[in-house]
Amino acid sequence: MKKLLPILLIVLGIGGGAGAGLMLRPAPQDMVSIDPCGDGTAVADAGHASEEAHPPEEDAEPVEREYVKMNNQFIIPVVTDEKIGALVVMSISLEVDIGGQQQVYAREPKLRDAFLQVMFDHANVGGFQGAFTNSNNLDVLRSGLLNVAKKVLGPMVSDVLITDIARQDA
Missing domain, CATH: 3.30.479 (Tetrahydropterin Synthase; Chain A)
Incomplete structure (x- = not known):
């Protein structure tokens, strides 16, 4: 019985941490990364359509x-x-x-x-x-x-x- 309480507390701590991580995780559509080797425009997260990425501006300076x-x-x-x-x-x-x-x-x-x-x-x-x-x-x-x-x-x-x-x- 004495060994059961620490194991139960560990399981509750892991579960609470995982639950908090899931609740505080940003929404997938908010994740945008910059492609350092590309043309400098934002690229939407891989699991989502690129409609959230902004197209390059006409006046944008080309990568030199x-x-x-x-x-x-x-x-x-x-x-x-x-x-x-x-x-x-x-x-x-x-x-x-x-x-x-x-x-x-x-x-x-x-x-x-x-x-x-x-x-x-x-x-x-x-x-x-x-x-x-x-x-x-x-x-x-x-x-x-x-x-x-x-x-x-x-x-x-x-x-x-x-x-x-x-x-x-x-």
Whole structure:
């Protein structure tokens, strides 16, 4: 009997949480997502007609950017006390002018070298220690990466996106 009461309370708690979640869930027609790779217009939730999505305006500025994913991840050692204390693995994409993909891939070795130097410097000043995903830390890193990307590729690069980042402590 003593074991039945905690089990009953757990079941009631789970049921109450699920019921509250269902009651507070937004109505499906209210869910709208933005397609980041599309033309920038809102797209209705998959289970509903696209009548709720707004058609593109006649005067809307056409998308003049494309995203280029770097072929391989970047692996950055984090050195503490003369030993490798962690490894940081990052994936990066570049926002470039339409048609800039071939230029990015043609200069990828030089770009990777420049990116690695920025990442090594960031690691050496403690950028990957502690709360390394803090927005201030990542903003500093993105800014450095954007600066070297513009040096290598010119003004065709408008942004550097960190698409994946993970740290594995040794």
